[in-house]
Amino acid sequence: MSELIQRFNRRQRLQHAAGMVVFTLLVLTGMPQRFADDGWARMATALMGGINTMRLVHRVCGIVFTCLVCFHFGGAIVALLRRRIDLSIVPTRKDFTDAVIALKHQLGMSGKKPRYDRFEYKQKFEYWGLVLGGVVMISTGFVLLFPSWTTWLLPGQFVPMSKVAHANEGMMAFLVIVFWHIYNAHLAPEVFPFDRSMFDGLISRERMEQEHPLELARLEEQAGRAMGEEPKGPPAGGSDDR
Numbered sequence: 746m747s748e749l750i751q752r753f754n755r756r757q758r759l760q761h762a763a764g765m766v767v768f769t770l771l772v773l774t775g776m777p778q779r780f781a782d783d784g785w786a787r788m789a790t791a792l793m794g795g796i797n798t799m800r801l802v803h804r805v806c807g808i809v810f811t812c813l814v815c816f817h818f819g820g821a822i823v824a825l826l827r828r829r830i831d832l833s834i835v836p837t838r839k840d841f842t843d844a845v846i847a848l849k850h851q852l853g854m855s856g857k858k859p860r861y862d863r864f865e866y867k868q869k870f871e872y873w874g875l876v877l878g879g880v881v882m883i884s885t886g887f888v889l890l891f892p893s894w895t896t897w898l899l900p901g902q903f904v905p906m907s908k909v910a911h912a913n914e915g916m917m918a919f920l921v922i923v924f925w926h927i928y929n930a931h932l933a934p935e936v937f938p939f940d941r942s943m944f945d946g947l948i949s950r951e952r953m954e955q956e957h958p959l960e961l962a963r964l965e966e967q968a969g970r971a972m973g974e975e976p977k978g979p980p981a982g983g984s985d986d987r
């Protein structure tokens with residue numbers, strides 16, 4: 746069996762699991778409100794104990810989601826300051842050239858494939874897209890949660906505007922997760938039928954060689970340097986918080 750390498754630590758996996766559960770609950774309790782006149786939505790509302798219970802669950806999950814986002818960014822800032830993580834998720838110029846190389850390769854115009862580091866351009870695009878979408882959902886969600894306070898601070902049009910933005914961005918986030926994220930993480934030929942790395946934290950050496958060769962080379966160089974100084978374990982990605 747191929748050697749396994751740590752890609753995600755426990756904290757990252759827990760955040761992903763919590764985000765997954767809370768996001769699913771938000772979709773399940775938000776969509777029937779948006780399509781309230783449809784038969785399926787009335788049935789879903791009845792199954793969830795009626796509109797009041799459903800609204801309450803959505804609001805509680807909205808607040809939990811907001812706390813998770815704050816915790817994620819708070820933790821990332823602390824980890825960055827302590828130099829436990831780097832800025833590998835931030836887009837760079839290389840991502841644009843990688844996207845062009847990948848496109849040419851997929852169109853059969855070139856045999857050259859991009860060589861990725863810890864995250865490829867599609868993963869970064871998805872992460873930052875979800876971050877921006879999260880900011881829209883949280884800000885508009887709070888306007889819907891506190892409409893009178895909003896009109897005390899801002900023009901009244903912000904309330905109906907937020908309702909439209911919240912409903913449409915919610916639909917877009919749902920479609921991005923269902924079609925893009927699930928395809929890339931589980932159904933794409935390289936990972937089919939299931940990429941376990943976000944659940945057990947581990948990735949095979951072969952996949953690292955194929956999908957993240959630059960990161961693998963860096964980890965091996967670091968491990969080699971550490972072995973020269975003092976004996977240590979095998980190379981690992983992410984931070985040292987397993």
Ligand code: HEM
Nearest residue numbers: 771772775776778779800807882883886887889890912915
């Ligand atoms: C991120 C995932 C989320 C999704 C997919 C989602 C989806 C939705 C949808 C589809 C609606 C119905 C809009 C309509 O009636 O046209 C809704 C309503 C609402 N959402 Fe969200 N939402 C999310 C996050 C949040 C957050 C973070 C908050 C609060 C901070 C929030 C608070 C609300 C409130 C207050 C309503 C109005 C319904 C009510 O008064 O109970 N939502 N949401």
